[in-house]
Amino acid sequence: MSPQHRLVVDRIKCDGRGLCAELLPELIRLDDWGYPIVKSESVPVHLLPLAQRAVEDCPVLAIALRRSQVKK
């Protein structure tokens, strides 16, 4: 079993600031109105520090990293 990290956006708190897409363009892009589309929920290990930064930098704390155990 290996822990997988998933990006979870609280859609009500999110108000389209866009910092997450700036920091993680590999995983997040913005729609026509500035709200995030998470292209891939699971975060590869090499992007984890940036993902953590996105979580900290979000001005409204709308994005979180959750750990889930994935059975191999």
Place this chain on the structure above:
Amino acid sequence: MTRLLDSPERFGPLPQLGVDFIDAIERSGLVGRGGAGFPVGTKWRAVAQRSGGRAVIVVNGAEGEPRSQKDRLLMTTRPHLVLDGAFIAARVLRARRVILYIGERHEKARHAMLRALRERTEPERGLVTLAAAPGRYVAGAETAAIHFLNEGIATPTTAQPLPFEQGVDRAPTLVQNVETLAHIALIARGGTPSSTLVTLAGGVARPGVLEVELGTSIGDAVRQGGGVTERPKAVLVGGYFGSWMEPAEAWKLPLDHRARLGCGVIGFLPASACPVCETAGIMRYLAAESSAQCGPCFFGLRALADGCTRIADNSSDGRDLSRLHRWVDEVPGRGACRHPDGAVMFLSSALRVFGREFASHEGAHDLRRTA
């Protein structure tokens, strides 16, 4: 064959039931009649496991879907059946409260339920409180109901925590549609849920509620209900979160869980009506009913509705259809509740079934310019 609308106005005292009644519900295969179609036994088990005597039962009679009338009719003509189902749930799930969440404009239904409640015994009556659901589309959604009962505001919330874990008063909560509870009441007396309520709307001789045997085709149901006024151009199965179908296909469709009946509204679009205009009108309604808490839903549905309207009015710039298709891919799953998902599924079915009409409406503007 046990049917809801033919059943006695009042059965005898409730049978003594325990948690093993849930096995009977699972065996019956009963799914929710509020629109989501979730297996009822699974829902009850989740609440039962966590109840500890604190559970709350919410009887969902909000019926916010504009064309649906079945819940109102059931509450007005068979209130005791609904109450039976609610008190059975309270007994089996060891609930401390039963809340009647009835749409604020459904006056006759509310009066009938309260009158029936006064005829019940004291231990049952003492469990019950009444709440008036605001008359907006999303007010009947599970999280919106719970939010309303906790905070007085009927907006949906993010899914966490799940209702069966923490809902009303932070207690494990069961939110169940009134028709589902009525079926429960019949199962408890040895019946099997073999029927379902649908509301026929649009170009039919007798619009209104019809009770049909599960598995009846739409064609037979329509015949049973008095027939259509003219051969329809298309059939909308499942109300505003449902899907459009070609009449030939719809006529054969058996009315059961696989049919994705949603809230049970079946609409018949008259031959003279324009399906693109009708779709645009429904999209404008659904966009206006967004609770405006999530950007993708509020802006996405509004953009989709505006795009459909431009196409319907023959004032499209020729790129609206491709925009619609892109947004249809991008919008679902990015709201806190399922409102944008339902609206997009409805629109997808329109784009599929009325592809030709949408294309010709979009092209009409360009043709007039070159003429």
Place this chain on the structure above:
Amino acid sequence: MLGILTVLRVQSPSWPRFLTTGLHRNLALMTVVFLTLHIVTAVIDPFTHLGWAAALIPFSSYYRTFWLGLGVVSFELLLAIVVTSLMRGFLGHNAWRAIHWLTYAAWPVGVLHGVGTGTDTLSAWMLAITAACIAAVGVATFFRLTSGSTDPLATARASFRTAVDRREVR
């Protein structure tokens, strides 16, 4: 000032929003370091006869009681703001925001402290620095006050909420 730029969602192709946020956080933490240095050097300086009490209890020093006291107030406000910011995840957004508003108090109080306590206040360079800071913050605050809500959903959300709010009825 960077905080105001954050809430106003300022950005350009060469200035991403995470730069504003990152700078704001780093400069704020640097400020705390320099502020601590300032307080420590002021207290241990044999010339000033200030004890630790004067640095931590507002308006308890004999030297320029009022103006120095303002500095202590400003410092302690800043401490609350920085600590809550570091614990933002635990506190939740609403509680954090309520305390963060105190920056609008902490900054001017700090400036007043500098003007009132400083021995070089009236020298040209000090006046120039002070004036420039006040101008920068003043302009930023003006924009903040005149920009209204920065949330594109604010009006629509409030209007829907009103429509389904039955709190005074219950």
